[in-house]
Amino acid sequence: MFAPWADELVERSGLGSGDRALDVGCGTSIVARYVAQTVEPDGSVAGLDLNEGMLEVAKATSSDEGSVIEWQEGDATDLPFSDGTFDVVFCQQVLQFVPNPSTTLQEMCRVLVPEGRLVVSVWRPIEFNPSYVTMADTLERHVGDETAAMMRSPFPSWGMDELRDLVKEAGFHDVSVTIGIESMRYPSPEEFVRREAASSPLAEPLGALKRVVREALVRDVEESLRKYTDDDGVVFPMEAHVVVARR
Numbered sequence: 712m713f714a715p716w717a718d719e720l721v722e723r724s725g726l727g728s729g730d731r732a733l734d735v736g737c738g739t740s741i742v743a744r745y746v747a748q749t750v751e752p753d754g755s756v757a758g759l760d761l762n763e764g765m766l767e768v769a770k771a772t773s774s775d776e777g778s779v780i781e782w783q784e785g786d787a788t789d790l791p792f793s794d795g796t797f798d799v800v801f802c803q804q805v806l807q808f809v810p811n812p813s814t815t816l817q818e819m820c821r822v823l824v825p826e827g828r829l830v831v832s833v834w835r836p837i838e839f840n841p842s843y844v845t846m847a848d849t850l851e852r853h854v855g856d857e858t859a860a861m862m863r864s865p866f867p868s869w870g871m872d873e874l875r876d877l878v879k880e881a882g883f884h885d886v887s888v889t890i891g892i893e894s895m896r897y898p899s900p901e902e903f904v905r906r907e908a909a910s911s912p913l914a915e916p917l918g919a920l921k922r923v924v925r926e927a928l929v930r931d932v933e934e935s936l937r938k939y940t941d942d943d944g945v946v947f948p949m950e951a952h953v954v955v956a957r958r
């Protein structure tokens with residue numbers, strides 16, 4: 712799901728061979744692996760995540776591809792690296808989940824060399840991602856408020872100016888915020904629901920649903936996404952803010 716976005720981040724970063732890069736909240740490693748392809752063999756990549764399970768998948772996937780990446784379990788709000796260690800810091804779809812985004816940005820600033828680049832992406836507010844409005848509203852009707860809130864949680868309310876200020880106040884300059892739009896495709900609305908459930912904390916509440924409730928939920932999502940349904944399944948736009956800045 713995040714591969715096209717990782718491509719865009721790498722493209723916007725101005726990354727070059729020999730750069731030292733960090734991927735904060737690397738998850739299963741899509742950004743770190745793309746970065747490695749550009750900076751290797753003279754540069755280096757480190758990937759940091761709080762979640763050990765994510766790092767296990769990251770390690771296995773990158774070694775299958777032959778990339779040498781340093782994996783580090785750690786917290787984005789307290790990065791375990793010395794000042795000025797990296798030329799470029801990436802952070803894809805993480806800032807909205809940390810308890811203190813300002814501290815996290817300050818940490819990313821600290822570990823960059825002077826004039827080093829920051830490249831961050833977060834989803835635009837949920838109203839710019841209408842299929843997720845549909846999903847959240849449907850979950851609210853069939854499952855409950857708490858599960859609907861989980862579905863809305865990846866979409867921060869930050870507008871462009873708020874995000875720009877947050878990054879500037881952390882110590883960055885030359886801050887540019889752009890809107891990225893990609894299309895997401897699934898073979899069916901049911902598969903959209905299944906993959907959302909399988910790849911997020913929704914797994915537990917959705918896994919616990921009675922079959923009849925789950926079927927009603929899928930029917931509702933199908934109906935609401937009819938306008939995005941074609942002969943190949945379901946396709947809809949997703950919008951993110953992409954921030955590039957210098958230390």
Ligand SMILES: C[S@@+](CC[C@H](N)C(=O)[O-])C[C@H]1O[C@@H](n2cnc3c(N)ncnc32)[C@H](O)[C@@H]1O
Nearest residue numbers: 713736737738760761762765786787803804805
């Ligand atoms: C939506 S995933 C994005 C993963 C990855 N950047 C990608 O593009 O596929 C969010 C990731 O942030 C990690 N994360 C959340 N809070 C964190 C923190 N405080 N420090 C480090 N990682 C964190 C999660 O474990 C998860 O892997």
